[in-house]
Amino acid sequence: MNIVLHPSYFPNVAHMAAIAQADTVYFETDDNFAKQTYRTRSYVYAANGKLLLNIPVVYTQKNRQKYRDVKVAHNTNWQTIHWKSLLSAYKTSPFFEYYEDELQPLFEMKVDYILDFNLKCFEVISDCIQLEKNIEYTKTYQHEITDATDLRFLINAKSENEFKNEAYTQVFENKHGFLNNLSILDVLFNEGPNTLHYLENQNLNL
Numbered sequence: 305m306n307i308v309l310h311p312s313y314f315p316n317v318a319h320m321a322a323i324a325q326a327d328t329v330y331f332e333t334d335d336n337f338a339k340q341t342y343r344t345r346s347y348v349y350a351a352n353g354k355l356l357l358n359i360p361v362v363y364t365q366k367n368r369q370k371y372r373d374v375k376v377a378h379n380t381n382w383q384t385i386h387w388k389s390l391l392s393a394y395k396t397s398p399f400f401e402y403y404e405d406e407l408q409p410l411f412e413m414k415v416d417y418i419l420d421f422n423l424k425c426f427e428v429i430s431d432c433i434q435l436e437k438n439i440e441y442t443k444t445y446q447h448e449i450t451d452a453t454d455l456r457f458l459i460n461a462k463s464e465n466e467f468k469n470e471a472y473t474q475v476f477e478n479k480h481g482f483l484n485n486l487s488i489l490d491v492l493f494n495e496g497p498n499t500l501h502y503l504e505n506q507n508l509n510l
Contacts, residue, residue: 306452308332308442310371310459311422312342313359314429314487317506318467322455324503328438332456333419334445337363337371341459344418346487350393353480357386357487361418372419387411390489397475399496403432407489429488433499469506 307322308330315323319342323329337343344359360377363369387408394400406428415421430437448454471482472495483490491499 306330307455308449308452309455310335310341310343311419311426312346312459313344313357313418313422314346314425314489316342316347316458316487317469317485317491317503318458318508319455320429320488320491321469321503321506321508322458323437324435324500325506325508326437328440328452330440330442330452331423332445333372333441334443335371335456336445337361337369337374337418339363341461343371343422343459345461346489348390348393348487349474349476349480349483349490350389351476351479353476354483354486355389355393357389358382359418359421372417374418376415376418376421383411383415394475394489394493397493400493402496403492406432429492432492433488433503435500467509470502472502 305326306328307326309319309322310332312319344361346357348355348357360380360382362375362377390407410421410425410428413424429435449456468484472491474482474490474494477483488499491502495502
């Protein structure tokens with residue numbers, strides 16, 4: 305199948321399973337930006353449970369902005385905060401040290417635009433899990449998609465998504481139980497080289 309979806313910040317399991325099972329992935333790059341979506345947020349499993357990692361952006365709701373034009377705000381040291389959060393959450397996971405050197409530069413690089421950064425994160429994750437996929441980018445925004453499966457709704461962090469991924473061992477599940485549909489980072493650090501196989505075998509039902 306061919307799918308259309310938004311690039312997101314370290315995509316969740318639903319996003320990545322859809323990508324892993326697709327023939328061609330069309331990334332939506334001509335849409336208007338909206339707040340409170342996975343464009344700027346990702347959820348990981350920390351010692352106290354589900355933890356939000358949020359990227360601050362320079363955005364005004366008075367004037368519509370294209371996703372590709374939205375800049376990252378640098379009034380907080382969010383990259384350092386996010387990396388320290390990942391260290392705290394996953395340093396005892398089976399595969400954190402295995403991927404640490406590939407991921408850390410993302411939290412040290414100069415970041416200007418949120419879309420460009422999300423695409424870079426996806427590129428690094430794809431390398432980590434050895435995902436080879438035909439990626440295309442939309443040229444114009446289409447309200448209705450007729451030639452591919454429209455999964456753009458997955459970007460909305462507020463929407464109720466019934467997607468349930470197959471359980472795997474998580475670092476803190478003895479404290480809070482299994483947490484569903486977290487960032488791909490949670491799968492990567494816990495499943496390591498098995499991550500792609502795991503994604504390819506998820507029952508999507510989206």
